Amino acid sequence: MLGIIVVSHSEKVAEGVKDIAEQMNSGQVLIRAAGGAEDGRIGTNPVKIKEAIEEAKVADNILVFVDIGSAVMGTETAIDMLEKSIREKVKIVDAPLVEGVLAAVIQASVEQDIEGVINTAIESKNMCKL
Numbered sequence: 656m657l658g659i660i661v662v663s664h665s666e667k668v669a670e671g672v673k674d675i676a677e678q679m680n681s682g683q684v685l686i687r688a689a690g691g692a693e694d695g696r697i698g699t700n701p702v703k704i705k706e707a708i709e710e711a712k713v714a715d716n717i718l719v720f721v722d723i724g725s726a727v728m729g730t731e732t733a734i735d736m737l738e739k740s741i742r743e744k745v746k747i748v749d750a751p752l753v754e755g756v757l758a759a760v761i762q763a764s765v766e767q768d769i770e771g772v773i774n775t776a777i778e779s780k781n782m783c784k785l
Contacts, residue, residue, distance in 0.1 A: 657763045657772065658685045658711030658744075661756055662704055662730055663722040666691030668752075672720075676756050681764040685711045686756075699729035705736045708745060716769045717745045718759060718776070722752045746773070754779035 659676065663669040669690025676686050689707035692698030704719075711717050719730050727747060734745050748755060755776040762775040 656685060656714045657683060657759075657769070658687070658708075658714030658717035659756060659759060660704065660707045660711060660717065660719040661686065661688045661690070661752070662699060662707075662719060662726045663688075663690040663752065664692075664697050664699055664726060665722075666695060668722065672753055672756050675753070676760045679757055679760050679764075683763045684760050685714050686760070687711055699726045701729045701732040701736065704730050704733035708733060708737060709741065712741045712744075714744065717741075718773065719745060719747045720750060720752050720756050720759075720776070721747065748773055748776050750776040750779055754782055758782075 661669045661672045669688035673686050673688040687707040687710050689704040692700050721727050730747055734742055758779040759772050759776040762772045
């Protein structure tokens with residue numbers, strides 16, 4: 656099983672991406688959202704990210720997708736707070752938030768190779784919309 660964590664500065668964006676991804680999920684992926692700071696404010700919360708990752712600890716691999724730069728710092732802080740056994744499973748993926756998550760979820764339904772899933776998510780950067 657694959658774990659995917661959606662990290663956004665907006666709780667609504669993180670939950671929205673998670674909702675879309677769940678519609679594409681064939682049951683192969685455990686998806687968690689970790690968006691926003693405290694009290695619904697815009698920002699990221701390393702503790703919230705850490706807790707989302709820990710909820711996915713049953714997964715063999717955990718991929719974290721982030722929206723913008725400082726979400727990377729919050730995620731790195733969260734990863735540093737994890738137990739080593741969980742931390743070793745986690746990778747931040749340099750892919751677009753929406754397209755990357757969806758590509759990873761769909762790819763995980765057809766292959767178990769984590770590198771293939773990651774590469775598909777990263778390749779979503781080049782996806783033409785028109």
